[in-house]
Amino acid sequence: MELSLALLVVLFAGTLVYGISQYFFKKERLPNVEFLRISDKPGGKAGDSDDVQAFLDDSLGAIMKGYYHYSKQGKHFLLRTPRQVYFIAAPQFLEEIRKLPDSQLSQPAAAIIIFQIRHNFHKAIEGDSYHFNVVRGKMRQALTFHLPALIEESGHAFDMEVGNNAGWRELKVWTLVCKIVTRITNRMLVGEPLCRNEEYLQFSNDIAPAVFDTALKIRNYPEFVKTIMMYFMTERKRQQAVANKYLLPLIRQRLALMITPDGQDKVDRPNDTIQWLLDMTPPEKRDPEILMHRLVHINVNAIHAPAYTITECVFDLCRHTEIHEELREEIAEVMGPQRGHSAGWSKDNLDRLLKLDSFIRESSRQTPMSAVKMERYAVRDTTLSDGTFIPKGTSIGVIAHGRHMDNDIIPNAKTWDPFRYARLREGHNPADIENTFAEASPENMLFGMGRHACPGRHFASVLCKIFLVCTLVRYDVKFIEGLALPQGHWTQKFRHPDVEATIAWKPRSAEKRFAGIFH
Numbered sequence: 001m002e003l004s005l006a007l008l009v010v011l012f013a014g015t016l017v018y019g020i021s022q023y024f025f026k027k028e029r030l031p032n033v034e035f036l037r038i039s040d041k042p043g044g045k046a047g048d049s050d051d052v053q054a055f056l057d058d059s060l061g062a063i064m065k066g067y068y069h070y071s072k073q074g075k076h077f078l079l080r081t082p083r084q085v086y087f088i089a090a091p092q093f094l095e096e097i098r099k100l101p102d103s104q105l106s107q108p109a110a111a112i113i114i115f116q117i118r119h120n121f122h123k124a125i126e127g128d129s130y131h132f133n134v135v136r137g138k139m140r141q142a143l144t145f146h147l148p149a150l151i152e153e154s155g156h157a158f159d160m161e162v163g164n165n166a167g168w169r170e171l172k173v174w175t176l177v178c179k180i181v182t183r184i185t186n187r188m189l190v191g192e193p194l195c196r197n198e199e200y201l202q203f204s205n206d207i208a209p210a211v212f213d214t215a216l217k218i219r220n221y222p223e224f225v226k227t228i229m230m231y232f233m234t235e236r237k238r239q240q241a242v243a244n245k246y247l248l249p250l251i252r253q254r255l256a257l258m259i260t261p262d263g264q265d266k267v268d269r270p271n272d273t274i275q276w277l278l279d280m281t282p283p284e285k286r287d288p289e290i291l292m293h294r295l296v297h298i299n300v301n302a303i304h305a306p307a308y309t310i311t312e313c314v315f316d317l318c319r320h321t322e323i324h325e326e327l328r329e330e331i332a333e334v335m336g337p338q339r340g341h342s343a344g345w346s347k348d349n350l351d352r353l354l355k356l357d358s359f360i361r362e363s364s365r366q367t368p369m370s371a372v373k374m375e376r377y378a379v380r381d382t383t384l385s386d387g388t389f390i391p392k393g394t395s396i397g398v399i400a401h402g403r404h405m406d407n408d409i410i411p412n413a414k415t416w417d418p419f420r421y422a423r424l425r426e427g428h429n430p431a432d433i434e435n436t437f438a439e440a441s442p443e444n445m446l447f448g449m450g451r452h453a454c455p456g457r458h459f460a461s462v463l464c465k466i467f468l469v470c471t472l473v474r475y476d477v478k479f480i481e482g483l484a485l486p487q488g489h490w491t492q493k494f495r496h497p498d499v500e501a502t503i504a505w506k507p508r509s510a511e512k513r514f515a516g517i518f519h
């Protein structure tokens with residue numbers, strides 16, 4: 001026992017040394033463009049590490065400097081970060097990058113690195129993410145017929161997490177939003193009764209940060225070292241055990257139900273993501289363990305991004321209490337009883353909430369999760385149309401936040417104008433995607449662009465609206481006097497909401513104008 005432990009330690013130490021030497025001494029092939037200089041020191045090794053430090057000290061400042069010095073001038077540049085060098089493409093090349101096939105500049109290859117898919121999930125998923133078609137197809141269609149279930153779950157979630165007791169209640173926004181989003185989303189992911197199981201919900205909430213954290217720790221090591229490192233990730237293994245405990249028997253049971261005794265597929269099936277995933281999986285791929293990893297992979301993509309967006313929206317509601325009544329009036333006009341048979345919750349009515357949608361887009365424009373979008377990985381040497389050479393192994397991105405905050409692209413971009421997109425949509429069909437939160441375009445790069453643009457953005461949009469309608473109709477929200485205002489912060493390309501910030505919630509009395517929206 002002691003000998004095998006010693007062997008393991010020696011193996012681990014050896015592989016660590018190998019990994020570190022690879023990391024520091026490997027000769028990098030780089031694109032033929034300039035580095036962004038952030039520090040004032042001259043170049044060379046000292047200047048390079050100074051640039052990395054300057055980037056860590058003020059990531060947003062560095063990224064915006066790159067945007068104004070290079071991107072806005074139509075030039076590419078290289079960004080030095082602690083773990084790698086990024087090729088930041090000029091925005092004029094968005095279309096070209098979008099159109100290049102995955103066999104050249106690959107989004108799945110970038111995702112394999114970001115998520116470390118083989119280690120965090122299963123090797124069968126690497127390069128075969130057909131399960132995302134559930135998000136593209138059934139999950140999007142279900143927003144119409146599955147809405148009542150989501151509304152029922154949000155009522156339950158708000159009752160559980162905020163409650164209805166009179167008077168102000170102080171709650172940490174990030175924690176609260178994560179819990180509610182996890183509850184509502186799981187109604188669609190795993191259905192009843194698992195979506196009400198507290199141990200499973202905790203797993204579903206915690207798994208995304210755990211996956212990213214694990215991926216960050218292992219990504220710079222050789223594959224065999226990663227496998228050894230995973231062995232020591234005890235918290236990650238504990239979480240996997242929770243997934244195994246609940247999902248494996250459920251998937252096995254569902255698979256068994258799909259085939260009736262006479263060998264025919266059963267027709268009446270549950271309506272949730274597990275089932276849609278099983279339905280689209282050919283018999284030879286129906287391995288319960290791999291299917292479980294596919295579902296968890298969807299879960300990791302689905303929960304945290306909307307929680308970030310909604311958290312910032314709630315902070316913005318507290319910052320701008322003057323818009324509450326205008327938003328409530330819109331909700332009453334679109335969903336209230338005077339609309340007769342068209343009143344209440346429906347996908348069409350959610351599309352008609354132009355001001356609410358505009359508020360969400362404006363909030364996330366100013367406080368995005370990441371400054372860099374369109375992340376791709378060069379799986380072979382590529383030359384862009386301007387002659388720029390991108391060697392195999394280069395990580396690529398575009399500074400979306402620069403465009404989103406550029407006065408030449410968005411008028412008065414730095415001014416908070418919550419209804420700017422609603423004005424642009426006046427007179428248009430509310431179902432038109434242009435200028436909505438869910439639009440994926442060069443003007444709204446929050447969800448990326450092209451064939452890999454976030455397939456969950458329509459679900460995210462509906463989820464954000466459900467959350468905010470529930471908040472505005474059922475509660476008053478405000479900052480707490482004497483407490484510091486929330487301060488998001490940037491780490492490298494990413495922005496994090498203030499996860500400690502607390503605000504006060506108070507149930508509102510029922511109003512006639514909202515009759516039928518909540519019972």
Ligand code: HEM
Pocket residue numbers: 107108111129132135139298301302303305306309369373374375446447448449451452453454455456457459460
């Ligand atoms: C406000 C919330 C969200 C934001 C900001 C967001 C953002 C993104 C971004 C930037 C990408 C990468 C696109 C690219 O590389 O070009 C992405 C991919 C993805 N997102 Fe989202 N997302 C959100 C919500 C969701 C939800 C709710 C789901 C699932 C229900 C989801 C599922 C996915 C999946 C499956 C992919 C991978 C697509 C592929 O590889 O082709 N996302 N998302």
